[in-house]
Amino acid sequence: MSARPTVLHLATGNAHKVAEMAALAARSAQARGIPPVQIIRPARLPDVVEDTGTFAGNARKKARALQALLPPDAWVLADDSGVCVEALGGAPGVESAYFAGPQHDMAANLRLLTAVMREVPEGRRGAAFYCVLVLLGPGGEQVFEGRCPGTLRREPVGEHGFGYDPLFVPDGFAMTYAELPAEAKNRISHRALAWQALAAWLDDGVHPTG
Secondary structure, three states, rough: OOOOOOEEOOOOHHHHHHHHHHHHHHHHHHHHOOOOOEOOOOOOOOOOOOOOOOHHHHHHHHHHHHOOOOOOOOOEEEEEEEEEEHHOOOOOOHHHOOOOOOOOHHHHHHHHHHHHHHOOOHOOEEEEEEEEEEEEEEEEEEEEEEEEEEEEHHHHHOOOOOOOOEEEOOOOOOOEEEEEEOOOHHHHHHHHHHHHHHHHHOOOOOOOOO
């Protein structure tokens, strides 16, 4: 039986995502009593136009672009995620990172969504965060998904997290993603759920070492 990969090269320049993914890897490894997978942000990232129209397509495109720069036995992980708002027909969705324009300004994105949703009544403020992880390695491609339903506040609240976190209240909670302690968010978030599926696959223990 082959060992699990020990290193995943994460196809992102977002330091928040790197830290969150590393925390998820550490948490799941601790629960299983095994060493965590090391999450590495590459020193050089390829320019990728996220134009596929789907979370899975964008994540796959980012993963393949990074894989082309690494040794053939490397394991690459890419994430694409966003918030889908019912009152906006699912927007910003796959365009979440560029909602306010091509500059990828997270603060501007948050301000715009807050403004667009400010007058929407309580019963129509449903939303869900989605995450798709694409893992590429010597064994081929695997895709893992996570979804966290919730609602949007009228104004941002909280100092933790990033992106749209200060607006989003997950179902079953009274606080936004940005108010929740990291340990709580890393149990229930869209990215946490996708990671849990990935970790379970890795821990089958039948995959080549990365």
